[in-house]
Amino acid sequence: QKEVEQDPGPLSVPEGAIVSLNCTYSNSAFQYFMWYRQYSRKGPELLMYTYSSGNKEDGRFTAQVDKSSKYISLFIRDSQPSDSATYLCAMRSSNTGKLIFGQGTTLQVKP
Amino acid sequence: DAGITQSPRYKITETGRQVTLMCHQTWSHSYMFWYRQDLGHGLRLIYYSAAADITDKGEVPDGYVVSRSKTENFPLTLESATRSQTSVYFCASSESRGLYGYTFGSGTRLTVV
Numbered sequence: 576q577k578e579v580e581q582d583p584g585p586l587s588v589p590e591g592a593i594v595s596l597n598c599t600y601s602n603s604a605f606q607y608f609m610w611y612r613q614y615s616r617k618g619p620e621l622l623m624y625t626y627s628s629g630n631k632e633d634g635r636f637t638a639q640v641d642k643s644s645k646y647i648s649l650f651i652r653d654s655q656p657s658d659s660a661t662y663l664c665a666m667r668s669s670n671t672g673k674l675i676f677g678q679g680t681t682l683q684v685k686p
Numbered sequence: 687d688a689g690i691t692q693s694p695r696y697k698i699t700e701t702g703r704q705v706t707l708m709c710h711q712t713w714s715h716s717y718m719f720w721y722r723q724d725l726g727h728g729l730r731l732i733y734y735s736a737a738a739d740i741t742d743k744g745e746v747p748d749g750y751v752v753s754r755s756k757t758e759n760f761p762l763t764l765e766s767a768t769r770s771q772t773s774v775y776f777c778a779s780s781e782s783r784g785l786y787g788y789t790f791g792s793g794t795r796l797t798v799v
Contacts, residue, residue: 581728609787618776618790619729663729665787673719673744674788678728 578602581664581677590686594651598664598677601645605666605675608640610649613661613679622662623649654684689713692777692791699767699798707762707794709777717780718760719788720744720752722773729776735760767798 581598588594596610606627611619623638625631625647631638637650647666651658664677690711699705709718720732731744733752741752749771751763760779764771774795778788 583726611787611790616793616795618778618792620790621787624787673731673734676729678726 576601578675579664579666579677581680583678583680585681585683587683587685588654590654590656590684592654592684594649594654594658594682594684596649596651596662596664596680596682598647598666599645600647600666600675602666602668602675603642603645604668604670606669607667608638608647609665609674610636610638611663611665611676613663615660619663651682654682656684656686659683690777690779690789690791692775692794694794695792697794697796699796701768701798702766705764705767705796707764707775707777707796709760709762709791711758711760711777711779711789713779713781713789714757715779715781715789716757717788718754719778719780720750720760720762721776721778722746722771723776723793724773732762732775764796767796769798772796772798 579600608625610623612622613619625638628642635652639648661679661681663679665674693708719734721729735741735754777791780788
């Protein structure tokens with residue numbers, strides 16, 4: 576079993592929809608949670624960063640962490656065609672610098 | 687230009703050849719990483735380095751060699767390329783043990799024929 580599980584999709588939604596992307600993990604030591612966005616033929620870029628449990632909002636994006644369920648989510652409101660990309664979750668514990676990545680979910684937002 | 691740059695962007699090489707992928711960062715980040723990205727596997731860590739002259743294996747190190755004589759450079763060498771090493775390679779860097787995540791380069795698309 577992988578430490579971080581993420582459904583690869585693809586996920587296709589109409590423009591304006593609310594998108595929910597999720598990851599589950601098995602290591603209870605994970606404390607730092609991130610979401611990266613990767614456009615085609617580009618490197619991943621950091622989108623959201625969360626420490627421990629709770630919610631964090633940034634514009635149309637909300638990151639949610641539920642440590643009791645070992646489950647993290649990224650919500651995208653009013654999705655746009657420019658949001659079409661692969662979204663990777665990543666996480667790490669406090670005693671290591673190594674991020675563990677999910678497989679990535681490919682999202683397509685259709686106009 | 688400030689940032690993290692990888693070269694070349696694209697490379698085709700033959701089986702058995704040695705090939706080196708370059709990575710250069712301008713922030714003096716202490717940590718640097720090499721990942722490969724393949725369909726069905728996501729990002730897999732090959733090697734990482736906590737500082738100059740300190741390197742360690744990641745998840746898939748076999749067939750790869752790294753060095754880090756200077757903080758800003760972290761080259762990855764495939765000693766004898768195999769078709770299974772056809773992939774997209776990403777270099778990344780971070781400060782403070784990746785406390786705020788990594789910054790990635792644009793990648794090198796390597797094809798071994």
